[in-house]
Amino acid sequence: MRRFALIAIPYFWLLALFLVPFAIVFKISLSDIALSIPPYLPQLELAKGWEGFTKFLGALDFENFEFLMMDDLYYKAYLSSLKIAAISTFLTLLIGYPIAYAMTRASEEWRPTLLMLVILPFWTSFLIRVYAWIGILGQEGFLNQTLMFLGLTSDPLIILNTPIAVYIGIVYTYLPFMVLPIYSALEKLDDRLLEAAEDLGCSRIKAFWLVTFPLSRGGIIAGCFLVFIPTLGEFVIPSLLGGSNTLMIGKVLWDEFFSNRDWPLASAVAVILLLILIIPIILFQRNEQKQRESEG
Amino acid sequence: MTEALRPVFAPWNDPDEKPLIQFKNVTKRFGDFTAIDDLTIDIFEREFFALLGPSGCGKTTLMRMLAGFATPTEGTILLSGQDIAPIPPNKRAVNMMFQSYALFPHLSVWENIAFGLKREGIKGDALNSRVDEMLRLTRLERFARRKPHQISGGQRQRVALARSLAKAPKLLLLDEPLGALDKKLRQDTQFELMDIQEKTGTTFVIVTHDQEEAMTVASRIAVMDEGRMIQVDTPARIYEAPNTVYVADFIGDVNIIEGRAIPSGEHVQIAWGEGVSDITGTTDKSFDNGEKVHFAIRPEKVSVSVEKPDDTPNAFQGKVLDIAYLGNLSTYHVEMPNGQIIKTQSANTRRLSRRAITWDDTVWISFTATAGVLLKG
Ligand SMILES: Nc1ncnc2c1ncn2[C@@H]1O[C@H](COP(=O)(O)OP(=O)(O)O)[C@@H](O)[C@H]1O
Numbered sequence: 001m002r003r004f005a006l007i008a009i010p011y012f013w014l015l016a017l018f019l020v021p022f023a024i025v026f027k028i029s030l031s032d033i034a035l036s037i038p039p040y041l042p043q044l045e046l047a048k049g050w051e052g053f054t055k056f057l058g059a060l061d062f063e064n065f066e067f068l069m070m071d072d073l074y075y076k077a078y079l080s081s082l083k084i085a086a087i088s089t090f091l092t093l094l095i096g097y098p099i100a101y102a103m104t105r106a107s108e109e110w111r112p113t114l115l116m117l118v119i120l121p122f123w124t125s126f127l128i129r130v131y132a133w134i135g136i137l138g139q140e141g142f143l144n145q146t147l148m149f150l151g152l153t154s155d156p157l158i159i160l161n162t163p164i165a166v167y168i169g170i171v172y173t174y175l176p177f178m179v180l181p182i183y184s185a186l187e188k189l190d191d192r193l194l195e196a197a198e199d200l201g202c203s204r205i206k207a208f209w210l211v212t213f214p215l216s217r218g219g220i221i222a223g224c225f226l227v228f229i230p231t232l233g234e235f236v237i238p239s240l241l242g243g244s245n246t247l248m249i250g251k252v253l254w255d256e257f258f259s260n261r262d263w264p265l266a267s268a269v270a271v272i273l274l275l276i277l278i279i280p281i282i283l284f285q286r287n288e289q290k291q292r293e294s295e296g
Numbered sequence: 297m298t299e300a301l302r303p304v305f306a307p308w309n310d311p312d313e314k315p316l317i318q319f320k321n322v323t324k325r326f327g328d329f330t331a332i333d334d335l336t337i338d339i340f341e342r343e344f345f346a347l348l349g350p351s352g353c354g355k356t357t358l359m360r361m362l363a364g365f366a367t368p369t370e371g372t373i374l375l376s377g378q379d380i381a382p383i384p385p386n387k388r389a390v391n392m393m394f395q396s397y398a399l400f401p402h403l404s405v406w407e408n409i410a411f412g413l414k415r416e417g418i419k420g421d422a423l424n425s426r427v428d429e430m431l432r433l434t435r436l437e438r439f440a441r442r443k444p445h446q447i448s449g450g451q452r453q454r455v456a457l458a459r460s461l462a463k464a465p466k467l468l469l470l471d472e473p474l475g476a477l478d479k480k481l482r483q484d485t486q487f488e489l490m491d492i493q494e495k496t497g498t499t500f501v502i503v504t505h506d507q508e509e510a511m512t513v514a515s516r517i518a519v520m521d522e523g524r525m526i527q528v529d530t531p532a533r534i535y536e537a538p539n540t541v542y543v544a545d546f547i548g549d550v551n552i553i554e555g556r557a558i559p560s561g562e563h564v565q566i567a568w569g570e571g572v573s574d575i576t577g578t579t580d581k582s583f584d585n586g587e588k589v590h591f592a593i594r595p596e597k598v599s600v601s602v603e604k605p606d607d608t609p610n611a612f613q614g615k616v617l618d619i620a621y622l623g624n625l626s627t628y629h630v631e632m633p634n635g636q637i638i639k640t641q642s643a644n645t646r647r648l649s650r651r652a653i654t655w656d657d658t659v660w661i662s663f664t665a666t667a668g669v670l671l672k673g
């Protein structure tokens with residue numbers, strides 16, 4: 001009985017926080033837009049009993065999905081999101097790995113402090129931090145003022161409202177998600193392994209590529225997924241920093257919901273986004289499990 | 297392979313012989329802790345040099361300095377007459393087997409063994425045959441495809457050994473290489489190591505805390521304590537002529553008797569308590585009258601008999617306290633009138649001989665004047 005209760009808790013959690021909301025969203029995606037509150041039809045009228053239920057089911061259809069297929073705005077937005085997510089994941093890895101590596105090379109007493117510094121940005125609101133980037137990257141922003149003051153450029157660089165600003169924002173925001181898993185993988189690495197590699201004829205650099213890097217692969221994969229998955233549906237960063245030039249599915253979703261008030265279509269967009277995400281999420285879980293097995 | 301056929305291997309006695317490794321006043325400190333204390337020693341080519349000592353006495357530190365992972369705080373280490381301080385570990389003709397094995401967890405057993413060979417640019421058939429040879433030697437053929445976490449501790453140790461042997465280095469450092477093996481496999485591997493050494497002429501420095509192992513494989517044994525070498529000598533001399541109580545006690549079983557020296561002609565008499573006559577011993581050290589002395593004698597050099605033996609300078613009567621039958625050997629613990637307990641050991645040469653001596657019997661123990669060693673301090 002206690003075992004059952006223990007297992008039931010996570011399943012209940014999953015049911016309440018994922019499956020039920022997903023079922024609701026999925027239902028809305030099959031509905032039609034309507035001028036009512038809530039703005040879609042049909043509504044399930046339980047008072048009318050079985051007849052009401054069949055009528056309700058009959059009114060559901062895949063029209064919204066068909067519409068998504070027809071208008072190329074949507075698949076372009078999906079592709080563009082995938083591209084932006086992939087590139088920013090790669091950039092985050094490129095910056096995050098050396099940071100994580102340097103942290104494990106730092107002396108024992110410094111490591112907690114460095115770890116704190118990585119987590120520190122989470123202490124302020126995400127929104128404020130993204131707004132701060134507007135102040136930095138804008139035409140009259142800190143960055144341009146500094147560059148012009150130093151005489152490196154005569155005209156201000158146009159960064160804000162371009163994809164570059166989006167990449168900067170994403171890399172900045174998601175860097176800790178990359179650094180932490182890589183750090184934890186590197187920290188477990190026994191220094192003796194590097195000594196053994198050197199002993200057997202490797203230079204320091206070779207030892208890094210043959211031992212350190214492959215042994216941190218689990219952390220790299222975990223970090224990449226932790227950045228890629230949320231970035232794919234990211235909405236705040238592209239809308240604040242990317243302007244109208246950046247097409248991302250999260251922004252499309254927002255517009256459908258709040259500007260067009262087309263809840264059913266927005267829900268359809270969300271359902272497809274989730275289907276796209278399921279593949280990397282499953283791969284991520286598999287990686288975690290494999291990691292645990294090889295340690296166990 | 298009797299001694300007569302083979303010239304005695306003792307390069308340390310030959311003043312013309314050039315040592316392979318020379319430690320010259322090497323000191324290694326960690327902070328204000330001295331791990332190696334002013335150590336000077338020569339190790340010669342083709343030697344099988346065993347480091348023996350309690351945990352924490354600096355054996356691993358010594359090895360790490362040879363491999364290049366630690367630099368001496370003071371002093372120099374020469375390899376073939378050349379100071380090795382500026383040579384990085386990957387450029388030294390030295391391989392080390394780590395005490396913790398340090399196997400690469402992401403590589404299979406096969407890949408682990410091939411690792412060093414590949415760095416030398418060995419490929420294809422040459423690589424395969426060398427790795428397979430190492431696998432055969434360490435009896436790991438069946439585990440070649442496994443990862444280190446899929447094999448037992450003893451098997452991992454063999455992988456580590458195979459990996460360090462694969463490159464056939466000039467100098468091989470083995471840090472407790474056989475500790476995790478069971479007795480039979482350990483003995484086989486010991487002989488295997490000696491065989492490899494015969495064939496390849498590799499010089500071995502081996503750390504062990506198994507003194508039997510050191511006695512079996514070593515050309516010389518260095519007994520260490522707290523970062524210093526207490527005695528460096530052949531196994532036979534370490535055993536028969538220890539230079540301190542520490543060494544005598546560390547290697548094998550021994551009776552240590554404390555007493556006062558009374559020099560008398562070519563002998564030294566040792567007064568060792570009330571109710572017992574003096575021990576007669578020989579030594580080349582000179583003792584003052586009444587100087588404190590430790591007399592160390594191995595149990596197998598003491599005989600037990602019911603009757604008082606004739607023609608021996610040392611015969612003492614005592615009471616049997618304990619008897620242990622070990623199959624090939626019997627040991628007796630005999631209590632002397634002064635309370636000292638003397639261990640004796642004798643071979644059971646006859647099967648099921650009638651036990652003449654039993655608990656609480658009064659017996660005579662005896663030994664020759666040269667059977668024990670006199671130690672100062
Ligand atoms: N890197 C280090 N920093 C500080 N102390 C060390 C270090 N390495 C070894 N020591 C100390 O030096 C002493 C000798 O260690 P070690 O050579 O590993 O001993 P052994 O191998 O004989 O057991 C130990 O007391 C150990 O704590």
Ligand SMILES: [Mg+2]
Pocket residue numbers: 355356395471
């Ligand atoms: Mg050690």
